[in-house]
C-alpha cells in the first residue's frame with residue numbers, strides 16, 4: 001500500500017491501487033499505487049520507459065489494466081471505477097488530457113478554438129454553427145486571461161508561437177472545467193521565458209483543478225513542484241518534495257545521474 005501523507009486532510013480525487021499492465025508479458029506498470037488530492041499539482045518524473053505515458057493512458061481509459069483499481073472520486077461523494085468506463089466518457093467525467101503535440105484548429109482564431117472546445121460536448125458540426133451565450137463569452141475571456149492570450153483573441157491559432165499554442169491547448173482543456181488535468185511535457189521545445197510562463201500558468205491552476213504533469217526538464221520541475229512522484233519500471237520509486245527526490249540516491253542512480261551524464 002502506498003503511503004498517503006498524513007499531514008494533509010484534503011480529500012482524494014483519484015486513487016490508483018495495485019495496478020498492473022503488461023504488454024507481451026512485459027510489465028509496463030507494475031503494482032502501482034498512486035493517490036492524488038483534490039486541487040493538488042503533482043509532477044511525475046522518471047526515465048524513458050518508466051511507464052509514464054501508460055500511466056496516463058490507464059487513467060484516461062485508453063488502456064485497461066490487467067489488475068488493480070483506478071477510482072475517480074466525484075465531488076458528490078460517488079466513486080467511478082475508471083477501469084470500467086469508455087475512453088470518451090472519461091472526458092465527460094471531468095478528466096482532461098493534454099498531449100505533447102497541440103491539437104488545436106490552426107485555421108481558426110484563438111477565440112473560436114476556445115468556443116469550439118466549450119461546445120465540444122455538443123458535437124463538432126453543432127459547434128461550428130452554435131451562437132455562444134453571454135456567459136460562454138465571459139468564460140472564453142476568463143480562459144484567455146488565464147492563458148495570457150487575450151491580446152491574441154482574433155489571431156489564427158496557426159500563427160501563434162510554439163509556447164502560445166501549448167497555452168491555447170491548456171485553455172481548451174480549461175474551457176471544459178476539468179476536475180483533473182493530465183499534462184504531458186508542457187515545456188518541451190519551449191524557450192526559457194515560455195517555460196517559466198508555463199510554470200506560472202500551471203501554478204495558477206493549482207487548487208482550482210487537480211493536475212498531473214509529466215516532465216523531464218528538472219528546472220521546470222523545481223519551479224512547479226510541491227510533490228513529485230518518481231516512476232521507475234512501472235512502480236513508484238520515491239515520492240516527496242522536489243528537494244527530497246532530487247537528493248535521493250536511488251533517484252539519482254536510475255534517473256537524475258543518467259540525465260546529467262547525457263548532457
Ligand SMILES: Nc1ncnc2c1ncn2[C@@H]1O[C@H](COP(=O)(O)OP(=O)(O)OP(=O)(O)O)[C@@H](O)[C@H]1O
Nearest residue numbers: 023024027028046047048049050051052053054055
Ligand atoms: N502499446 C504498447 N505495446 C507494447 N509495449 C508498450 C506499449 N506501450 C508502452 N509499451 C512499453 O511499456 C514501457 C513503458 O512505456 P511508456 O511509454 O509508458 O514509458 P514512458 O515513461 O512514458 O517513457 P518516455 O519517457 O520515453 O515517454 C516501455 O518499455 C514501452 O516500450
